[in-house]
Amino acid sequence: MVAYNSILLISQMTPSVFTALALLAPLLTSGSTVRSAAHVHRRANGPPADFTLVGVAPTNTVLSFRLALTQSNPAGLEEALYNVSMPSSLAYKKYLDKAEAARFVSPSADTLSAVNSWLQAQNIHAATLTPAGDWLGINVSVSRANDLFDAEFGVYNHTRTGLQTIRTLSYTIPEELVGHMTLVYPTTTFPEFNSMISLSLRPAIPRRAEASKTLVAASCAEAIIPSCLQSLYSIPTTPATQSSNQFGVTGFFDEYANQADLQTFLGTYRPDMSNSTTFSFESVDGGINPQNASDAGGEANIDTQYTVGLATDVPTIFISVGQSSGGAWGGFLDVINYLLSQDSPPQVLTTSYAGNEDELPFSFADNLCNAYAQLGARGVSILFASGDGGVSGWQAGTCDTFVPVFPATCPFVTAVGATEGINPETGGYFSSGGFSNFWATPSYQKSAVSTYLSHLGDTYSGLYNASGRGFPDVSAQGLNFEIVYEQDFYSAAGTSCSTPTFASVIALLNDELVAAGEPSLGFLNPWLYSSAASAFNDITTGSNPGCNTTGFNATAGWDPITGLGTPDYIKLRAAAGL
């Protein structure tokens, strides 16, 4: 994978190159046509370029499928979400519990009956994977799966890594399930085996934390350390006090968060904190977190060092998602279903992985987006990196139109872009932003987006979807972050740095809210674009080139490179009523 901007790339020989975001399977076109009254999902152009068919799949191999059942009332879920997250609403912050949120997406009695009859007739045992029962799991052999779904499961070799996967280029949903089952995974969505290099680490000389809390040190122009972010954004250094306020950090692709590296990081950059402050660990899909120095992952280290190291003493959980889910898309699904099943999931979740929106069938993306809405309705803030390829998303080659990044484009998450420099703070040239092709502009950002679009005029007409959800929502510094990796100091860049930074601000605000006996901030966007809109440092310079264009320009107000701007903790605290 070639990152858009060569400055972010370093030589392949360098052992310490790490991803900000996951490159997922190359362009997937999942068309659907009608054949014999059954629903056919088919890849238009064969497997992704990196995969070649090496043979039919062994008939006895058992495959684990996840079946998505039609959700009964996603519109009701959306209404309930806005009811609890719009400051002007009577029900603001009156969050739903697990069962209340799940009820909106529970399949209808008709759907359950159709699916259960089919499972019974086929003598297949299914497990319910979510509290709502909208995902089922079944294990069937390849020969059975070929038969059930009129598929041809084959073994595909990933030519870059030699890793193999079993997928089909098309499948059919049984006639009686049309309208009741929206997706069978994994079938035509290929896994991600590339470790995308969109973010680089380069050796750096460690800088000691500067004492001043009010002045931004001049050295912050060359290297960002926690004290730079604390002074730039007025982030408090005082320890959080509320143990019920939790902060979740996800890890994929065997990215392991190293505690010894964190200790060195804290010892160097947060001398005011105990260097033994650490995170707890949870596992999804058999995910592990081995602590041998050579196991450390650059991404996982950034994500833990700039959460534990900024959200002082907020209990932080590193959730490692194993590879059995078949790449990041399956991992996103499994980790969110894992959190949905908890009675008290962490109030903030930060994720620095993403892919191009067009790599997923809409039904899959929509289902994930509705899972984020359920957590939002329960009072959880979900933050995702906006991506590091400017307007080209994660596009390796050329792009004819701008490429939106998912899950950043889901209207129910808060997408975080990047800035660089301190005087002035400028939109990061790599910060992905633009407009979704899947979701329309949500009402909370309509006015902000239309102001931007009227300023843009006809420029780039046809290259982006003017009726789509605009992203990112907010931004934070993303260049020259000093991190510790394998006990050495490196400089890192990407929206992978920005996202844990912004999420830490929210985690600290939640600590203050919980201490004051108030509910957490929950789904942020309706609040960010209204009561909190002036609590940002508006970024008005910079652009995010890509697809052979100079990209969008940052402007006064919202723009698709820095969103509303970077956080001002003092103003956000006031906007949160503290």
Ligand SMILES: *[C@@H]1O[C@H](CO)[C@@H](O)[C@H](O)[C@H]1NC(C)=O
């Ligand atoms: C949202 O709030 C309105 C007004 O209070 C109420 O009538 C409606 O039932 C609520 N919707 C949901 C799904 O909770």
Ligand SMILES: *[C@@H]1O[C@H](CO)[C@@H](O)[C@H](O)[C@H]1NC(C)=O
């Ligand atoms: C499918 O197999 C996995 C282990 O590979 C197991 O964890 C799961 O419970 C099985 N599901 C069903 C429905 O039998």
Ligand SMILES: *[C@@H]1O[C@H](CO)[C@@H](O)[C@H](O)[C@H]1NC(C)=O
């Ligand atoms: C799979 O790809 C790897 C790496 O390109 C290659 O070495 C191997 O021969 C391929 N295997 C088959 C069965 O084609």
Ligand SMILES: *[C@@H]1O[C@H](CO)[C@@H](O)[C@H](O)[C@H]1NC(C)=O
């Ligand atoms: C952590 O702090 C202890 C006590 O101050 C100190 O002895 C130790 O060297 C520190 N370790 C690191 C890795 O900074």
Ligand SMILES: *[C@@H]1O[C@H](CO)[C@@H](O)[C@H](O)[C@H]1NC(C)=O
């Ligand atoms: C730890 O890493 C070293 C160096 O890569 C390796 O030799 C050693 O076997 C590893 N130990 C474990 C327990 O994995």
Ligand SMILES: *[C@@H]1O[C@H](CO)[C@@H](O)[C@H](O)[C@H]1NC(C)=O
């Ligand atoms: C543009 O976005 C809308 C949703 O706002 C969608 O319905 C439409 O299909 C998108 N257009 C293209 C060309 O993808």
Ligand SMILES: *[C@@H]1O[C@H](CO)[C@@H](O)[C@H](O)[C@H]1NC(C)=O
């Ligand atoms: C980029 O645009 C220039 C000028 O319009 C054109 O000559 C060039 O072929 C384009 N490159 C790509 C990769 O599309």
Ligand SMILES: *[C@@H]1O[C@H](CO)[C@@H](O)[C@H](O)[C@H]1NC(C)=O
């Ligand atoms: C961005 O700003 C530059 C400098 O003012 C201007 O030349 C360019 O046309 C602007 N581009 C867009 C897309 O607005």
